[in-house]
Amino acid sequence: MAAAAAAAVEEKKFSSDEFVEPDDLVSNNATDVWNRPSRKSTSGNWKACWLIFGCEVCERVAYYAISSNLANYLFQQLHENRADAATNVNNWSGTLFLTPLLGAFLGDAFLGRYLTLSIFLCIYLMALVLVTMSVSVPGIKAEQNQPVSSIQSGFFYFALYLMALGAGGIKPNVTSFAGDQFDEEDPQESKRKMSFLNWWFVSISSGNLFSVSVLVYIQVTYGWTWGWGGAAAVVALATLLFFSGRSNYRTQKPAGSPFTRVAQVLVAATRKWNASVPDDDEKLYELSDKEAQFPHIRKLPRSKEFTFLDKAAVVSEKDLQSKEVKPWSLCPVTQVEEVKLLVRVMPIWFTNLIFSSVFAQVGTFFLNQGxxxxxxxxxxxxxxxxxxxxxxxxxxxxxxxYDRYFVPLARRITGNERGITMLQRIGIGQVISTVSIAIAALVEMKRLRVARQHGLLDRPQLTVPMSAFWLLPQYALTGVCEVFISVGQNEFFYDQAPDSMRSIGAALYLSTISIGSFISSLLVEMVVKFTSTKGGGVDSNWINDNLNRAHIDYFYWLLTLLSIINLGIYVLCARWYTYKNVGDIGIGSSIDPDITSTTTMALARESSLESQ
Incomplete structure (x- = not known):
């Protein structure tokens, strides 16, 4: 396929009258932002990646500058109680990590990743300007000791949720667009791509570092305007840098709606519910390289699971009589396998939600403890x-x-190029997550004991004489957990997603954070509801504004129990999972690419008759 693509564009000129050398051509049919063939020597690789990483770094700077202290702002400025503040933070965070499904859909199906990033970066910047206005402009900003009007709270929440919309177009497309900068058919570039997600995570962590240290300190010392305005300035700089590097980027043509591709398989398989699936894979329908509308989408060999879906690729008499292939009646094997991939990853997705619920405590109850x-x-x-x-x-x-020492050592032991498998990496992270929330419960038990010993149960405004550095183990273990589970999830969903749905893969990872945040909100509401009616006393409430009378430790133990149960289910799902396999097989790849789809189906029929 690479040779055919090279030959097709060998004579195509750039605007500068330079010819594209075949050896210099990117083999996955990538183009630049002006739709010209991309060249290895002048585009992509790390020089493009760092500018793309910059977008996500600055998006994270802004997100953490706001989210890390948002619960305190809602409690102090908007006069919300602790439970409502935690719920609103989780709901906003959940929405922010759910909107990437929309951004991924637009990036993969219609606009392309570059254009989607460009539009949503501008929306994100506009939202941050409005957030800054909501804490600085008289009449719009809420005063600490005055009632909050519906206009003030409404403007603030509008700005927050506009920020969530902007993030929805950035988050899923940043990772996928950065991955597009490496040619998987080139051995050197493919090797670089294997470690790019690790360094991507280091990059965004450096943004987090700047945010929770410098910008949060500015918030506390000089006010909300300077802290959140600084975040807006950082994003404005990132937007300029992103556009300045547009000549270095490699882009892929949008592959159409992934939901349509999935629906076509389901409808075609249902229509042929009584058809027999042949044992010989070559009797199933597959596109040739010549017929493929999107040559960068690699063929997938038929897998043995979910055989009902294979019926969509069975060539029927009605298909043979048709003058053209009807996509709602007959689907290529690769398209069927794309749907199978999505079905296979869903149990893994589901069993990562509890981790996200645990991580949601960092911006709520961990903050309240400190x-x-x-x-x-x-x-x-x-x-x-x-x-x-x-x-x-x-x-x-x-x-x-991990990248420099653990992976090479594990690689020598296991023979796996990644050191350990992606699912093993996620599993280790889940174990560490469970330990971290259990330690958080133990630390909270000690904090309550100290508060009781010093007579502070009814004086929550006074500082509990216990060093906040007791919280370090739960924070540090959360960081170790992120190294394993968050990077592992990102790598897994990106790698296992079909080529035509890479942004959807990134969005699946982000959606675990979203749903996990909503689960945390639901758990908080349920705990408040059930514990506040037990006996009617203040001491019975697990969550209330007076943390010295509350029992956040009980809530942490609940999360620990749920994490243990979830870990057991995850292990079963991971043992069942079959990794994606890529190969050039099927009818379409075994015949002359000039043969049409109708002829391909006829050959399939002849082969079927010979075997009977």
Missing amino acids: DTMERHLGRFQIPAASFPLFITLTICIILPL
Whole structure:
């Protein structure tokens, strides 16, 4: 396929009258943003990746600058109670990580990743400007000791959710667009691509580091305007840098709606529910390289699971009599396998939701814990919202060590190019996540004991004489967990997604964070509902505004129990899972590419008759 593509464009000129040398042509039919064939020597690779990474780094800077202290803003400025503030933070975060499904759909199906990124970067920047206005413009901003009007809260939440919309177009397409900068058919570029997700995570962690240290400190010391306005300025700079590098980017043609491709397989298989699936794969319908509308989509060999879906690729008498292939009646094997891939990853997706619910506590109850504790380091008082800094520091330390030392060592032992499999990496992360939330429960039990010993149960405004550095183990373990599970999930969903749905794969990873946040909100609401009616006393409430009378530790133990149960289910799903296999097989790849689809089906029929 690469040779055919090279020959097709060998004589195609660039605007500068330079010819494209076949050896210099990117083999996956990538083009630049002006729809000219991409050249290996002048495009893609790390020089393009760093500019794309910059978008996500700055998006993370803005997100964490706001989310790390958002619960405190809602409690202090908008006068919401602790439970409502936690619920609203989780709902907003859940929405922000759910909108990537929309952005992925637009990037994969219609606009392409570059154009989608360009549009949603501008939306994100506009949202941050509005967020800054909501905390700085008189009449719009909420005053600490005054009632909050519906206009003030409405404007603030409108800006927040517009930010969620902007992030929806950035998050799924950044990873996929960065992956597009490497040619998987080129041995050197393919090797670089294997480690790019690790370094991508280091890059965004450096953005988190800047956000939860510098910008949060500015928020606490100089006010919300400077802290959140600084985040808007960072995103404005990233937007300019992204557009400045447009001549270096490699792009892929949108492959049409992935939902349509899935629906076609389901409809075609249902129409042929009584058809027999031949044992010989070559009797099933497949497109030749010449017929393929999107040559960059690699063929997938037929797998043995979900054989009902294979009926969509069975060539019937009605298909043979048709003058053209009807996509709602007959689908290529590769398209059928794309649907199977999506079905196979769903149990893995489902069993990663509880981890995201655990991680949601970082921006809510972990923050509330730190607010009540002694946070001085000498004369300097560390803001409670800056403690996620220790998550980021852990990631920045552990992840390069993982890539440089653990992977080569594990590779020699296991023979796996990645050191350990993607699912093993996620599983290790789930174990660490369970340990981290159990430790958080133990630390909270100690904090409550200290508060009781010093007579602070009814004086929540006073600091509990216990160092906030007791929280370091749960923050550090969360960072180690991120190295394994978050990078592993991102790698898994990107790698296992069909070529035509790479952004959807990234969105699936992000949607685990979204649904996990919503699950956390649901759990908080259920806990408040059931524990507040038990006995009617303040001590019975697991979650209330007075954390010294609350029992956040009970909530953490609930999450620990759910994590253990989830881990057992995950292990079963991981053992069942079959990894994607890529190969040039099928009818279409075994015959002359000039033969039409109708002739291909006729050959399939002849082969079928000979075997009877």
